[in-house]
Amino acid sequence: MVRLEEHKHSTEDKPIEILAAPAKVYIHLAQHIGKPCAPLVKVGEEVLLGQGIGSVEAHVWAPVHSSVSGKVSAIIDWPHPVSGRGKVVVIENNGLDKLFPQLATRNPQPENLSADQIREIVRDAGIVGMGGASFPTHVKLKPSKPVDTLIINGAECEPYLTGDYRLMIEKTDEILKGIGLVERALGVKKVYIAIEDNKPAAIKIFQDRVQVLKSQYPQGGEKQLIKNVLKKEVPSGKLPFDIGVVVQNVGTVFAIYEAVYLGKPLYERIVTVTGSCLANPKNLLVRIGTPIKELINYCAPLKEEPAKIIIGGPMMGIAQYTDEVPVIKSTTAVLLMSAQEAKAREEIFCIRCGECVRHCPSGLMPCMINLASEKELWPQAKQYGALDCIECGCCSYVCPANRRLVQSIRRAKIECI
Amino acid sequence: MSNNLIVSSSCHIHKEDSVSKIMWAVVISLIPSAVAAVIIFGLPALKTILIAVAAALVTEAFIQKITKKKISVSDGSAFLTGLLLAYNLPAQVPFWLPIVGSFFAIAIGKQVFGGLGQNIFNPALAGRAFLIASWPKYMTSFTAPLSCDAITSATPLTLLKETKIIPDITYLGLFLGKRGGCLGEVCILALLIGAAFLFFKKYISWHIPVTFIGINGLFVYIFGPNGFFTGDWVFHTLSGGIILGAFFMATDYVTSPLTRKGQIIFGLGCGVITAVIRLWGGYPEGVSYAILMMNGATPIIDRYTKSRVYGKFA
Numbered sequence: 001m002v003r004l005e006e007h008k009h010s011t012e013d014k015p016i017e018i019l020a021a022p023a024k025v026y027i028h029l030a031q032h033i034g035k036p037c038a039p040l041v042k043v044g045e046e047v048l049l050g051q052g053i054g055s056v057e058a059h060v061w062a063p064v065h066s067s068v069s070g071k072v073s074a075i076i077d078w079p080h081p082v083s084g085r086g087k088v089v090v091i092e093n094n095g096l097d098k099l100f101p102q103l104a105t106r107n108p109q110p111e112n113l114s115a116d117q118i119r120e121i122v123r124d125a126g127i128v129g130m131g132g133a134s135f136p137t138h139v140k141l142k143p144s145k146p147v148d149t150l151i152i153n154g155a156e157c158e159p160y161l162t163g164d165y166r167l168m169i170e171k172t173d174e175i176l177k178g179i180g181l182v183e184r185a186l187g188v189k190k191v192y193i194a195i196e197d198n199k200p201a202a203i204k205i206f207q208d209r210v211q212v213l214k215s216q217y218p219q220g221g222e223k224q225l226i227k228n229v230l231k232k233e234v235p236s237g238k239l240p241f242d243i244g245v246v247v248q249n250v251g252t253v254f255a256i257y258e259a260v261y262l263g264k265p266l267y268e269r270i271v272t273v274t275g276s277c278l279a280n281p282k283n284l285l286v287r288i289g290t291p292i293k294e295l296i297n298y299c300a301p302l303k304e305e306p307a308k309i310i311i312g313g314p315m316m317g318i319a320q321y322t323d324e325v326p327v328i329k330s331t332t333a334v335l336l337m338s339a340q341e342a343k344a345r346e347e348i349f350c351i352r353c354g355e356c357v358r359h360c361p362s363g364l365m366p367c368m369i370n371l372a373s374e375k376e377l378w379p380q381a382k383q384y385g386a387l388d389c390i391e392c393g394c395c396s397y398v399c400p401a402n403r404r405l406v407q408s409i410r411r412a413k414i415e416c417i
Numbered sequence: 418m419s420n421n422l423i424v425s426s427s428c429h430i431h432k433e434d435s436v437s438k439i440m441w442a443v444v445i446s447l448i449p450s451a452v453a454a455v456i457i458f459g460l461p462a463l464k465t466i467l468i469a470v471a472a473a474l475v476t477e478a479f480i481q482k483i484t485k486k487k488i489s490v491s492d493g494s495a496f497l498t499g500l501l502l503a504y505n506l507p508a509q510v511p512f513w514l515p516i517v518g519s520f521f522a523i524a525i526g527k528q529v530f531g532g533l534g535q536n537i538f539n540p541a542l543a544g545r546a547f548l549i550a551s552w553p554k555y556m557t558s559f560t561a562p563l564s565c566d567a568i569t570s571a572t573p574l575t576l577l578k579e580t581k582i583i584p585d586i587t588y589l590g591l592f593l594g595k596r597g598g599c600l601g602e603v604c605i606l607a608l609l610i611g612a613a614f615l616f617f618k619k620y621i622s623w624h625i626p627v628t629f630i631g632i633n634g635l636f637v638y639i640f641g642p643n644g645f646f647t648g649d650w651v652f653h654t655l656s657g658g659i660i661l662g663a664f665f666m667a668t669d670y671v672t673s674p675l676t677r678k679g680q681i682i683f684g685l686g687c688g689v690i691t692a693v694i695r696l697w698g699g700y701p702e703g704v705s706y707a708i709l710m711m712n713g714a715t716p717i718i719d720r721y722t723k724s725r726v727y728g729k730f731a
Contacts, residue, residue, distance in 0.1 A: 004430070159430070223727060236728035308423045314430040321424050341430075342423045348489075349534035351436055353670040358677075362727040365675060385726045393428030400434045401534070407426040 001216045001224070001361050002394045004159050004315070006198060010281045011162040011274050016170060018285045019298055021068045021097070025289030026078050026088040026326040027053065032128040033135045034060030039089055045072045050100040050265050052126075053089050062136040062329075063126045066100075067267035067287035068093040079325040081311040082318060088326070091289070103263045110181070110260050115141075118185040118260060125259035126266045126329070130251030131164075131220065132312055134330035137252055141185045143241035150188045151229055152179055154195040154202060154250045155213060155220030158313025161333050163270040164250045166283045168195070168202040171254055176206075178257030182248055192229050196220075217315060218392040222247045224361050236388055251332075266329055273299045275336035277306040286327050292334050293323035306336035315393045345402040356395035356405055362388050366395035366405040373408040373415075381412035389413060436533070439620055440493030446611035447500055447665065453594055453604035457562045458508035462600045465515050466503040472519035473499025480528045494533050498522050501541035504601020504661060505705065506548070508560045514552065518544040538712045539672045542705045559597035570597035573656040578701040581642065583649055591655035602658040612664040624677050626663040628684030629691075630654055636692035659691060662704035672712040679715075679722035686711045 030036035037054030041047055047066040054064035070093045080086035113121070123138035131153060152175075156164040168175060183191060193206050196215035203210050211229050213219050223234050226245055234240050240247055251270065258264040267288050273295045274281035280299045292309070296302075310317040311331055356366040364385045372381040386409055395405035454462040477495035481488045490496070499519050506515060522544030530536040549556045561570035573596050576584040586596055594604030602608075615621045634650035641647030654660070667673060667687050674683050687707045694703025725731070 002432075227727070233728045233730075235730070236726060238728070306422070308425075308429065310427075310429055312427075315428045317427055317429065319422070319424045319427075319429065321422055323422075335429075337429065344423075344425065345431060345435075348436060348492075349532065351439075351534045351670045352673075352675055353439070354675040357675050357724055360724070363724045363729075364726060365724055367675070384723075385729075388726050388728065391427075396428050397430065398432050398434070400432075400436045400439055402431065402435070404426070406428065410426065 001218070002359050002397060003215075004217050004397075006215070007159045007274075008162050008165070008198070011160075011272050011283055012165055014162075014166075014281070014283055016166050016270055016283045016285050019287075019290065019295065021093050021095075021287045022290050022294045023093055024073070025067050025091050025093065025287060026291060027064060027067060027091065027289035028078070028080055028326065028328050029054045029064055029087045029089065030080070030083065031064060031134060031288075031328045031330065032060075032062040033133070034058055034062070036086070037061070037064050039075050039087075041072050041089060043072050043074060046070070047072060047091060048100040049097050050103050050267055052265075060136055060139050062128050062138070063124065063265075064089075065126055065265040065267045065288075066091055067289050069096050069098040070094040079320070079322050081320060081325045081328055081331060088289075103265070113181075113184075113260065115185045115187065118181050118256075121260050122185075122256055125255070125264070127252060127255045127259060128266070128329050129249060130255060130269060130330065130332075131249035132316070132330050132332050134328075137248070137256065140246060140248070141182065143186070143246060145241050145244070147186055147241050147244045147246050148188055149190045149192070149230065149245045150179075150182060150186060151211075151225055151245065151247045152191065152193040152250055152253060153220055153222075153225055153247050154193055154199075155225060156199070157196060157215070157217045157220040158315055158317075158332075159217075160274045160335055161272050161313050162274075163272045163283055163332055165199050165202055167254055167270060168199075168250055169205060172205050174257045174261075175250055175254050177261065178253035178255075181256050181260050182246075182253060186246055188246070194225055194229050217394065218361055218390070221361060221390055221392060223390065269327070269329060269331065271295060271327060271331055272333040274333060275306065275338075276341065277302055277304045277336040277338050279303050288329060289326045291324050291326050292320070295327070295334055296323060296336065302336075304338050307339035308337040308342035310335040310337065315397065316391065347403055348401045350401055350403055353400060355398040355400065359394045359398050361392060361394060362390055364389060366409060367403070369412055370403055370405045370408045373412040376415075378412065378415045381409075382416040386412040386416050436494070437492040440497050442618055442620055443615065443665070444493055444497050444500060446614045447504070447601070449607035449610045450504065450601050450604060450661075451500075453607035454504075454508065454600040457594050457603060458560050458600055461560065462508040464512070465506055465508060465510060465600060466500065468512055469503035469506070469515035469519050470496055470499035472516040473502065473523050476520045476523040477528070480524060481532075484528075486532065489533070492533070495523055498527065498540045498544075501601070501666060502544045505541060505545040505599050505658070507556065507558060508600040509558075510555050514548060514555055518548045521547045534671055536671060537715075538709055539666055539669050542666060542709050542712075545705055546709060559599075561597055562595045562603070572596065572598045572701065573652070574695065574701040583652055588651055588655060591652070596656065598656075599658060599661075602661040605655055605660050608660045608664060615664070621664065621668045622677070622680070624680035625667050625673060625684040625687070628681050629663040629667055629687045630659060632685050632688030633659060633692045636689060637696065640692075640696055653692075653695065657695070657702045658704040662708055663687070666705075667708050667711070672715060674715050674718045674722060676719075676722045676724050679718045682718050682722065683711050683715065686714060
């Protein structure tokens with residue numbers, strides 16, 4: 001674990017602003033972990049806001065919905081924020097936001113829904129883990145073993161990110177209702193709302209339900225959160241439900257509330273647009289499929305030409321090669337870094353200081369996996385626990401020799417599996 | 418917007434720390450001892466320090482030049498090796514002795530293994546061991562403190578070894594460095610000021626120095642000259658090179674274990690070997706050999722003291 005400079009001050013007090021839907025949205029068909037969707041619409045077809053446009057037959061999947069009303073103008077390959085490229089449905093916005101009719105008529109009495117009904121609504125709304133992992137939520141709401149504990153993840157431990165924080169402050173009641181739904185879907189007894197101590201306003205709002213955590217990175221990592229809230233560990237190679245725990249991000253819980261109470265599928269989300277290059281960093285409510293250049297323009301002017309654009313936080317976010325890339329369900333932030341900040345540091349030989357070992361939240365010895373990985377000794381890398389790495393990046397962050405530790409461990413993980 | 422965006426694998430930020438910052442911080446932490454050495458032993462001490470450091474830098478640059486590596490003398494590591502080697506020499510030695518010592522330390526102690534980070538033994542101690550084996554006479558002729566005219570004097574530990582009697586020096590005298598010895602080891606006060614700075618900067622931790630000094634003190638106390646539990650552990654801690662060795666040489670990252678568990682074993686090993694050499698060995702002082710031996714044991718300590726992986730239970 002490491003203490004990072006937070007950089008949250010530039011957006012933490014800025015209320016969520018609505019970014020108008022753009023003229024064209026680029027909605028990716030792969031926005032979740034699992035099998036990508038196939039398009040349900042054809043080029044030239046008219047679609048409505050909230051209408052399903054992608055679906056697939058699979059166990060781990062989530063449908064994709066239109067975030068505007070308008071006409072499908074193309075189905076093409078397009079930059080993808082996570083995988084580099086992927087298939088998108090391009091929709092020309094007619095500006096009417098005409099709602100898909102089935103949506104408004106749903107769930108007159110959300111309090112009386114059964115667990116199965118809640119799961120079904122969550123699945124049909126296309127909800128995935130909104131903290132960045134994008135694992136389909138309906139699958140997570142049906143664990144194969146009984147669970148008794150739910151942890152709501154409001155840690156938001158990555159620097160710069162403030163979307164979850166704003167949501168907790170501005171949509172407190174909605175989140176509490178959402179938590180009630182998740183409780184019912186899982187049948188859990190104990191609920192913890194985990195928030196870092198650098199967010200006193202959010203801690204005050206949720207009061208006695210809050211489990212206050214030290215603000216350190218990666219506090220919001222699922223396994224670290226479980227360890228620090230419940231003082232127990234998820235066995236290596238197992239999942240949280242194996243020890244009776246489910247973790248849900250606050251953003252996900254809010255999406256569940258919207259789906260169940262308002263009948264709204266997941267077609268928009270909160271994105272923090274920030275970084276030293278921007279004059280007006282903001283928290284925005286953005287339609288899925290909006291190219292990030294629209295977000296950047298909205299927060300203009302640029303103080304400096306960005307040298308690096310990251311989707312997500314600076315520790316685990318992904319550097320983008322173009323600003324044409326659209327927002328997807330797991331896009332937590334757009335971070336613009338200056339040339340000065342993005343400058344690569346010279347890598348020298350490991351001096352065995354052990355900083356990476358002491359800061360690894362998974363208890364690994366990153367320097368040793370790194371040596372094995374560089375020599376392509378995959379069995380040794382595996383023996384040193386490469387597969388237990390959560391890729392948080394603490395090791396690379398602290399390394400005084402600037403070694404590409406997490407980067408080489410990522411490679412080892414691919415080779416070891 | 419620019420089409421030349423930088424794309425790299427996360428993480429995208431980095432702590433403001435670097436190897437050269439750490440190395441220069443250790444150099445700074447050793448400055449009080451250099452000042453003390455000059456006060457106690459006069460200008461010959463300064464001459465020895467400057468020659469050793471210059472020779473270390475020249476050797477490092479020369480070898481990196483002929484092996485076509487990037488010349489990295491500015492990272493402070495060769496400077497530090499030269500400095501520590503000088504601290505392990507008597508103040509008044511022939512001018513060529515620190516040159517030979519630094520050359521050996523850098524060339525054989527460090528560069529033949531591949532340079533910074535890859536050597537097995539502490540380079541400065543390798544240099545010292547080489548000099549002791551080759552020129553024992555020069556290496557054991559110590560200048561008397563505050564004498565200015567090069568009277569030689571035995572170290573307190575040598576006196577103890579030869580006469581079996583604790584020499585007549587007060588603890589305060591030892592603490593301030595009024596004794597014969599290597600130029601950087603005598604003034605405990607100056608060394609502790611430097612060590613406190615390194616603790617404050619979190620560049621060293623207690624694990625190696627405390628276990629090293631603690632177990633050595635315990636050992637010499639138990640196996641005292643007049644039966645069990647009669648040893649003068651304060652004397653043993655304040656004389657010889659144990660403070661210099663425990664805080665500045667045994668804590669060398671490259672040649673000590675990675676995990677805290679390993680470092681405790683390393684420190685205990687150093688302390689026990691030092692005590693054994695001092696009590697029953699042929700040499701009056703055992704710190705440098707103890708550290709060198711434990712340097713050699715570091716890979717095996719590392720193997721058996723891996724950190725515990727999250728979610729894996731013993």
